[in-house]
Amino acid sequence: MSGIDTEFEHEQVEVFRDTATGATGVVAIHSTALGPAMGGLRLAAYSGLTAALTDALRLARAMTLKNSAAGLDLGGGKAVLLDDGGWADADARAARMHAVGAVIEQLGGRYVTAEDVGTTPEDMVGIAGATRHVAGQPVERGGRGDPSPWTARTVTGAISAGARQRLGADSLVGVRVGVLGVGHVGRHVVALLREQGAEVLLADLDTPRAQDVAERYGAHALPVAGFLTSEMDVLAPCALGEAIHEEHIAELRCKVIAGAANNPLAGPDTAHALAGAGVLYVPDFLANCGGIIHVGAEVLGFDDAEVERRIDVAVAHTAGVLAQAAATGAVPQDVAVAEARARIAAASA
Ligand SMILES: NC(=O)c1ccc[n+]([C@@H]2O[C@H](COP(=O)([O-])OP(=O)(O)OC[C@H]3O[C@@H](n4cnc5c(N)ncnc54)[C@H](O)[C@@H]3O)[C@@H](O)[C@H]2O)c1
Structure with missing residues (x-):
């Protein structure tokens, strides 16, 4: 795997090109120790196959940790598609999604897909034409959307x-959050x-x-340039990955970083560097x-009430990890990774 900028510890990786439609992509299964590998399908303008492969490997590994930490009996996987401009036409896109579904079907249920950046519940309908190993179809088609x-x-x-742990804030009233x-x-x-x-x-x-x-x-809209270093209590990265590099850290004015973006830190040591600078x-x-x-x-067959319960449990779990890290002087990332890996190890034993 030389040239691939990530640790390779995955169970299975499929690189595919459907010659009839031109759909090109990667399915990466990182782990099925806890259950079928699940993670969304990303469509992005990668610079090439190596970049797409690197992203798929990283995202699949992150899904293993995420699913384990959330207490789900699901392993980690991810699929990415190269945006070559051929996805713009609706009919061509539907045919390509069907071809992607055929690739997923060949994996026999080891990987289950859903939407991610660049794909939609409607795309999942195209995939469902070729496989049942897909979630997130529109609600009117029986999916969860x-x-x-x-x-x-x-x-x-x-x-x-994070605001409670780092700022002592009992509520978010008056807390200044920057959403990127x-x-x-x-x-x-x-x-x-x-x-x-x-605010x-x-x-x-x-x-x-x-x-x-x-x-x-x-809310207040600001330019993207300079946003990361604006005056704010909490930075919420909700765009694409790798927004925060070590060279930004000295200039950050936030005390907490918590957001939606997968892999928002540029390097493996960035979480430690942030902790060293007093940023949670x-x-x-x-x-x-x-x-x-x-x-x-x-x-997994959860009903709406079970989803709500698990969302509340996940939020309480995050607060618990932050409290445990504070009590032991550890970095929350290390606590959360160790806990997620321990659950996988116990399932594999
Ligand atoms: N959709 C989900 O449920 C979900 C779940 C888990 C993680 N995530 C992650 O959250 C992030 C956002 O997902 P989404 O579904 O909202 O994606 P999206 O594509 O709908 O939104 C991303 C937004 O970020 C903007 N953007 C992209 N690059 C930017 C940059 N460099 N600076 C500023 N803005 C930029 C885009 O214009 C877009 O408005 C992604 O990293 C995704 O992997 C999403």
């Missing part, structure tokens, strides 16, 4: 837990934060979207697990 509002619930819970990225999840985070009385700054590369969300919820980093895979609880319910 877009998981984003549930992701926003655990993200907002993680922001509250106001797409599917970020806009719901903004709405929930405003409902709870937080919200936001930024998005899509400037009209940022303006619209700011006006709708009474709430592990992304704890903060953003609401979505997989919501769509994983289709695979």
Whole structure:
């Protein structure tokens, strides 16, 4: 795997190209120790196959931790598709999604997909034409639909837990939160934060979207450039991965980082560097697990009440990890990873 910028410890990786439609992508199964590997299907403009493969491997590994930490009997996996411009036409896209479904079907249920950045509940309908190993179809088709509002619930819970732990804030009233990225999840985070009385700054590369969300919820839209280092109590990265590099840390003015983005830290030591600078980093895979609880319910047979209960448990769990880390002087990321791995090891024993 030389040239691939990630640790390779995965059970199975499929790189595919459907010659009839041109659909090209990667399915990475990191672990099935706890159950079928589950994680969304991402469509992105990767610079090439190596970049797509690296992303799939990283995201699949993060799903193993996320599903374990959320107490789900699901392993970790992820699929990515290369956006070559051929997904724009609706009919071509549906045919490509059907081809992706055929690849997933060949995996025999070891991997279950759902929507992620760049894909939609409607795309899952195309996939379902070729496999039953798919969740998150539209509600009118019997699926649970877009998981984003549930992701926003655990993200907002993680922001509250972080603010309580680091700032001693009993509520979010008057806490200043900066939300970077106001797409599917970020806009719901903004709405929930405003409902709870937080002051919200936001930024998005899509400037009209940022303006619209700011006006709708009474938040302040700022330019993306310089946003990370704006004056704020909590930074909520809700765009794409790797937003925070070590060279940003000295300039950060926030005390807490908690958001929806998967893998928002650029390097393996960034969580420690943040802790050294007095910034509490709430592990992304704890903060953003609401979505997989919501769509994983289709695979695990949870009803709505069980989903609600598990969302509340996940938020309480995040607060518990932060408290345990504070009590022992550990970094929350290390506590959460060790706990998630221990659950997998126990299942594998
Ligand atoms: N959708 C879910 O339920 C879910 C669940 C878990 C994790 N996540 C993660 O949360 C993040 C957001 O997911 P989403 O579904 O809201 O995606 P999305 O594509 O709907 O929204 C992302 C937003 O970020 C903006 N953006 C992209 N790059 C940016 C940058 N460099 N600076 C500022 N803005 C930028 C985009 O314009 C867009 O508005 C992703 O990292 C995703 O993997 C999502």
